[in-house]
Each structure stands twice: as structure tokens, then as C-alpha cells.
Amino acid sequence: MTEGRARRRGAIAATIVATLLIPAVGSVAGPGAQLDKNERQLKQVRRQIDALSATEQSLGHEIDQLQASLTRIQMHVVKLEEKIERVQGELRDAQAQIDETQAEIDRVEDIATEQAVELYMDGGTDTLDALLDSASLGELDDKVEMIGVASQNSTNALVKYGRLRAEIEAQNRVMLQKRSELTDRYKDVYDLEQLQKSERAKLSSKMAVLTAKLGNKKDRENHLAAENLAIKELVIEHQAKSAVAALGTSNEGFIWPINGSITSPYGPRWGTMHTGIDIDAVTGQPIVAAKEGRVILASYYSGYGNAV
Numbered sequence: 001m002t003e004g005r006a007r008r009r010g011a012i013a014a015t016i017v018a019t020l021l022i023p024a025v026g027s028v029a030g031p032g033a034q035l036d037k038n039e040r041q042l043k044q045v046r047r048q049i050d051a052l053s054a055t056e057q058s059l060g061h062e063i064d065q066l067q068a069s070l071t072r073i074q075m076h077v078v079k080l081e082e083k084i085e086r087v088q089g090e091l092r093d094a095q096a097q098i099d100e101t102q103a104e105i106d107r108v109e110d111i112a113t114e115q116a117v118e119l120y121m122d123g124g125t126d127t128l129d130a131l132l133d134s135a136s137l138g139e140l141d142d143k144v145e146m147i148g149v150a151s152q153n154s155t156n157a158l159v160k161y162g163r164l165r166a167e168i169e170a171q172n173r174v175m176l177q178k179r180s181e182l183t184d185r186y187k188d189v190y191d192l193e194q195l196q197k198s199e200r201a202k203l204s205s206k207m208a209v210l211t212a213k214l215g216n217k218k219d220r221e222n223h224l225a226a227e228n229l230a231i232k233e234l235v236i237e238h239q240a241k242s243a244v245a246a247l248g249t250s251n252e253g254f255i256w257p258i259n260g261s262i263t264s265p266y267g268p269r270w271g272t273m274h275t276g277i278d279i280d281a282v283t284g285q286p287i288v289a290a291k292e293g294r295v296i297l298a299s300y301y302s303g304y305g306n307a308v
Contacts, residue, residue, distance in 0.1 A: 042224045101168040112161035240286035
């Protein structure tokens with residue numbers, strides 16, 4: 001045989017082997033098209049997941065900012081509660097002063113009433129008006145000094161009564177002011193708590209929507225990935241069957257388990273009897289059953305390695 005003929009025969013043999021290993025185009029066109037479609041959808045879903053994950057990270061930053069804001073609000077609430085406690089103490093003190101002043105008023109009221117009647121009967125209505133209608137202690141002191149009745153025994157209880165009335169009115173004004181301040185502080189706390197609830201509700205709603213979307217996309221990704229794996233296994237199985245089918249079937253109905261070259265034939269080998277044949281293959285290459293039968297062993301088998 002000339003060198004040229006050997007090369008031509010080698011080329012023909014390589015062509016035949018290549019033809020045997022490539023299944024007919026029509027045989028896997030359906031699964032292949034579905035696989036391509038799934039791959040495109042999977043890429044799209046993963047892009048959407050990446051976008052949602054980015055949104056989730058952005059929302060996480062927003063959550064951190066909100067948490068910092070809520071912390072500041074809570075600190076403000078604590079300060080307001082401290083003010084409320086202080087005002088409540090001031091209110092108690094003011095009420096105690098009012099009670100004390102009222103007790104003094106009760107003690108002198110009868111005598112002051114008698115003196116007022118006598119003063120009225122004597123025609124001292126101007127003096128009576130001055131003592132009872134003063135808007136403040138300062139005004140009362142000015143009037144008492146002007147009309148000169150402070151040291152008179154006939155009006156001393158009336159003057160004291162007038163002083164006590166002016167004093168308790170001033171105390172009541174302080175009380176009202178403190179109550180108004182307390183009401184304002186309570187309103188401030190309520191407004192801040194409502195703001196907290198509102199912000200938390202908004203964020204919770206965003207998180208729920210995002211989590212649902214992300215969960216749906218993850219489910220879709222897993223479904224497509226599983227479907228792709230099944231299709232790939234189907235294609236590989238079909239390719240494996242097509243590759244060995246071209247080699248034909250023996251008279252006893254056996255087919256080759258894989259399309260590959262024999263690296264060690266049946267017979268004597270290395271001084272012992274080789275009771276099988278070794279066929280070349282690559283790791284992960286699918287193998288088909290040589291014939292229909294019942295599996296009696298699928299494990300490590302001494303001298304053979306993993307075997308079925």
C-alpha cells in the first residue's frame with residue numbers, strides 16, 4: 001500500500017467515525033430548539049433577578065437610612081417623655097400650691113366677707129373694688145398702698161383674701177400653661193409615633209412586593225434550569241443511542257455500549273486472561289445498555305471498578 005493510499009483510507013475512516021458519532025439533524029431538532037428557547041428565557045430571568053437584587057440592595061440601604069431616622073425619632077420621643085415627666089411634676093407642684101392657697105382662702109373667707117360687708121355698708125365700694133378686682137399681686141399692692149388700708153384692722157383679712165385670690169389666679173394660669181404644654185408634648189409624641197408607623201408600613205410593603213417578585217423569578221429560574229437539564233440529558237441520551245446504533249447489532253441481539261476504539265481486546269494480557277474488552281471513552285460520556293436485561297449489580301466490582 002502506498003503512503004498516499006494509506007492517507008486516503010485514514011481520511012475515509014475518520015469521516016465514517018465522525019458520521020457515526022453525529023446524530024441526524026432532524027432527530028434532535030425539537031429538543032435543541034426548546035433548549036435554545038429555554039436558555040434565552042433563563043438569561044432574561046437571571047437579568048431580571050440581578051435587577052431585583054440590585055433593587056433589594058438599594059432598598060436595604062433605604063432600610064438602613066430609615067432605621068437611623070427611626071432611632072433619631074425614638075431619641076426625640078425619649079426627650080419628649082422626659083419633658084412630659086418634668087411638666088407633670090411641675091403640674092403636681094402647681095396643684096399643691098393651689099390647694100395650699102385655697103386652704104388659706106377658706107380660712108380667711110368668712111372674716112373677709114364680714115369686713116367686705118362692713119366696708120360696703122360704710123360706703124367704701126372703691127376700696128372694696130380695689131381689693132377684690134386686682135388682676136395681679138403687683139396691681140393689688142399698688143392699690144393698697146394708694147388707699148392706705150393695709151394696716152387697718154377692719155380690712156386686714158379682706159386685704160389678705162384679695163392677695164390670696166390674686167395669687168391663686170396666677171397659680172391657675174401657670175397650671176393652664178403647664179397643661180397646654182403637656183398636651184402639646186403628648187401630641188408631638190403621637191405625631192412621631194404615627195410617622196414611625198407610616199414609614200415602617202411603606203417599607204414593609206415595598207419589601208413584600210420585592211420579595212414576592214424575587215421569589216417568582218427564582219422559581220422560574222429553577223424551573224427553566226431543571227427543564228434545560230432534562231432536555232440536555234434527553235439530547236445526550238439520543239446522541240449516545242444514535243452513535244452506537246450505527247455500529248449495528250450482533251446475531252445475539254447485543255449492541256456496543258459506546259462508540260469508541262478498543263484499547264484492550266478479550267484474551268491473554270500481561271500473563272493473565274483478560275475476560276473482557278476495554279473501549280476508549282472520555283469522562284462523562286454516556287453509555288448505553290448492551291442489551292435489555294435485569295440489573296443484578298451496580299456498584300464497585302473488584303478488578304473492574306464501578307460496574308453495572
